[in-house]
Amino acid sequence: MLTLFQHPLCPRSRYVRLILNEYGIDVRLIEERPWERREEFLLLNPAAELPVLVADGQPAVPGAGIIAEYIEETQAADLIEGRLLPESIGARVEVRRLANWFNDKFHEEVSGPLALERVFKRHMTREQGGGPPDTDSLRAARRNIRYHLHYIGWLVRTRDCLAGNEITLADLAAAAHLSVCDYLGEVPWNEDEVAKNWYARVKSRPSFRPLLGETLAGIPASATYADLDF
Structure with missing residues (x-):
């Protein structure tokens, strides 16, 4: 199960949520207020920036661009149609x-x-x-x-x-x-x-x-x- 640390009005978080929704990937959403700099959140991303994606047993994946690439590599790589990243x-x-x-x-x-x-x-x-x-x-x-x-x-x-x-x-x-x-x-x-x-x-x-x-x-x-x- 994937967990996404995000904020409803964080645009980069919304970007990742749209990608997950397009691929039909279930995710648990946790609302995070990065300005509070919670110790638990800083352990996931010392930069204290959203979003952060966590997969069970895997290192945290910080940042919208990195998460997008991670999803493409781990969740969508076998798709023949509907890829959000073209082939060429x-x-x-x-x-x-x-x-x-x-x-x-x-x-x-x-x-x-x-x-x-x-x-x-x-x-x-x-x-x-x-x-x-x-x-x-x-x-x-x-x-x-x-x-x-x-x-x-x-x-x-x-x-x-x-x-x-x-x-x-x-x-x-x-x-x-x-x-x-x-x-x-x-x-x-x-x-x-x-x-x-x-x-x-x-x-x-x-x-x-x-x-x-x-x-x-x-x-x-x-x-x-x-x-x-x-």
């Missing part, structure tokens, strides 16, 4: 490039600051970095999300999905990060209709249903978050 080397490079784009660049510029300032800081002490939201960080994230949306739209105008004509890890990474922003009502969908239509297709997949059905106490989802025809 060139296609794999493009998938990994885009997955890293969203897990690193988009997270740093958009989803990370939005989740931190609007959600996580509410639960953090001053010593942990809590306090009122940083309006400059929020303003920058709201500006940055626009060019990321246009980039998604540009990609999808030339192919059915982000990295080609089939859904891959790249689509799940982008959708996971956007879903956090969408939960908070922070996605200006009117900026790019093509990007909006792509996201509607991805969030209509069965793998997305568990995420769309979750809400955080005291932080309701945006009005269209769970709406497949938003």
